[in-house]
Amino acid sequence: MMGYYDETEITREKSKPRRSFKPILSSLVSGVVGGALVLGVTTFLEQGSQTENKALVETSTQNEAKETASTVSTKELSADSNSIADIVEQLSPAIVGITNMQSQNSGDMFRNFSENSESESVESGTGSGVIFKKAGDAGYVITNNHVIEGAESIEVTLFNGEKVPAELVGTDALTDIAVLKIAAEHVTVVAEMGDSASLRTGENVIAIGNPLGEEFSRTVTQGIVSGVDRTIDVTTSEGNWALNVIQTDAAINPGNSGGPLINMSGEVIGINSLKISQNGVEGLGFAIPSNELMPIVEDLMKNGKVQRPFIGVGLIEMSQVPEYYLQENMKLPEDVKEGVIVGNVSEGSPAAVAGLQQQDVIVSMNGTATTSASELRKILYTETEIGEEVDITLYRSGKKMNVQIKLTNRDATNA
Known part of the structure; x- marks a missing residue:
C-alpha cells in the first residue's frame, strides 16, 4: 500500500x-x-467550500528589519559515523515537530454530547518540519500539507522540547507542501537547502524526524539515494497528481512526514513525504526534491497559495x-x-x-x-x-x- x-x-x-x-x-x-x-x-467544489487551513496563532509585533539568517555552515564530509554525528549535531536545532490541533466536543462520562458541550482542542496528527529561513522577527518552517491539513491551530515542538504556536503561511495540496511561521526568537539554526539535481543514485543520505510522534523525536536513520527522478501518482484533496520524488531506503516511519532528507554536506535535498507499506516490501521511501519544492515555497510565502x-x-x-x-x-x-x-x-x-x-x-x-x-x-x-x-x-x-x-x-x- x-x-x-x-x-x-x-x-x-x-x-x-x-x-x-x-x-x-x-x-x-x-x-x-x-x-x-x-x-x-481547487477541485470540482466551490472555492468557498474548501477547508480554510488558517491556524489560530499568537504573533509578535511585526517590525521592519533587514533579512537575517544564521545558516549551518556546510562542508563535504565522508559517510563515517562521526561525520553523520556532526551533521546531526549541527542540524538538530532546525528540526521541529508539528502537531495538528483540531476541535472536539467534550461530552459527559458516557460520551453523550449536547448543544452545551464544550469544545476542546485536541491533537489530530503529528509530523515533522525543518526551519529553512529567518527574516526579521519570524522563522519559517517547511512541512507537508497532509501534516497540517484541516488544522484549526498548529503547534511546533522545538529542539529543547518547548512548544510554540505557529501560523500557516501557505499550503499546496497537489505538491504536498506547506510553510509555517514561528517567532524568530525560537530560531537558533537555519538549515541550508541543497541542489537535488546534483544527486546520484547510491549517494549516502540521512533522515531526521519524529517517527510515531514526540516519544522518538529527532530519530536519525541512514540510507542511500535508491533512485532519482521517480514519479509517483498520488490522490490529494485537490485531485490526482504525478509527484516527482527521490527514492531512498533510509528507514522512515509514520510521523516523519515533513522532515528533511540530508546529504553528506549537511544540506537538505528533500522533504520526506511518502512510503510504500505492504507485506514483503521494505526500504521504499520517497522525498520531494529540494529543487521541486523551493519554487512552490516561494509562491506560498508570497501569495499564500500557488x-x-x-x-x-x-x-x-x-x-x-x-x-x-x-x-x-x-x-x-x-x-x-x-x-x-x-x-x-x-x-x-x-x-x-x-x-x-x-x-x-x-x-x-x-x-x-x-x-x-x-x-x-x-x-x-x-x-x-x-x-x-x-x-x-x-x-x-x-x-x-x-x-x-x-x-x-x-x-x-x-x-
Whole structure:
C-alpha cells in the first residue's frame, strides 16, 4: 500500500475495469460527475467550500528589519559515523515537530454530547518540519500539507522540547507542501537547502524526524539515494497528481512526514513525504526534491497559495464509463481509446467562454495526448502559463474538433 508517513492513504492510478452503466445521460452525470475534479487551483467544489487551513496563532509585533539568517555552515564530509554525528549535531536545532490541533466536543462520562458541550482542542496528527529561513522577527518552517491539513491551530515542538504556536503561511495540496511561521526568537539554526539535481543514485543520505510522534523525536536513520527522478501518482484533496520524488531506503516511519532528507554536506535535498507499506516490501521511501519544492515555497510565502493556469472543467476518466456508452450514446469512434471526458463546465470559466460542453472528450492539449485527468493537469500546470492560449483537441458527438482556450487563474474568474 502506498501511504504518507503519517499513514494518510494515497493511491496509485490504475485502469479501472469498465463497469456496467445504464445508457442514459442522467446516470453518467449523477453517478460519475459527482467525483469529477475541476482543473484549477481547487477541485470540482466551490472555492468557498474548501477547508480554510488558517491556524489560530499568537504573533509578535511585526517590525521592519533587514533579512537575517544564521545558516549551518556546510562542508563535504565522508559517510563515517562521526561525520553523520556532526551533521546531526549541527542540524538538530532546525528540526521541529508539528502537531495538528483540531476541535472536539467534550461530552459527559458516557460520551453523550449536547448543544452545551464544550469544545476542546485536541491533537489530530503529528509530523515533522525543518526551519529553512529567518527574516526579521519570524522563522519559517517547511512541512507537508497532509501534516497540517484541516488544522484549526498548529503547534511546533522545538529542539529543547518547548512548544510554540505557529501560523500557516501557505499550503499546496497537489505538491504536498506547506510553510509555517514561528517567532524568530525560537530560531537558533537555519538549515541550508541543497541542489537535488546534483544527486546520484547510491549517494549516502540521512533522515531526521519524529517517527510515531514526540516519544522518538529527532530519530536519525541512514540510507542511500535508491533512485532519482521517480514519479509517483498520488490522490490529494485537490485531485490526482504525478509527484516527482527521490527514492531512498533510509528507514522512515509514520510521523516523519515533513522532515528533511540530508546529504553528506549537511544540506537538505528533500522533504520526506511518502512510503510504500505492504507485506514483503521494505526500504521504499520517497522525498520531494529540494529543487521541486523551493519554487512552490516561494509562491506560498508570497501569495499564500500557488497560482496556476485554470480551465474550469470537471473531468471523468474514460475507464469509468462503459465502452458501449461511449460508442452508442457519445458516438465516440472505436479507435479512440484514450482521453478524458468533460463532466462539468464551470459557469464563467475559460472553458465556458471557449464553448466546451458536457461529454466532450479531450484527447490532447497543445499536441500532447491527455490520457488521464492527472496527465492533463500535469501538462496544464507545468507546460503552460496564465494568460496563454492553448489548443484543445476533442471529440463531440463523434466529430473531431479543435478549440482554443485562453487560460486564467481562478481568482480572475467567478468560476
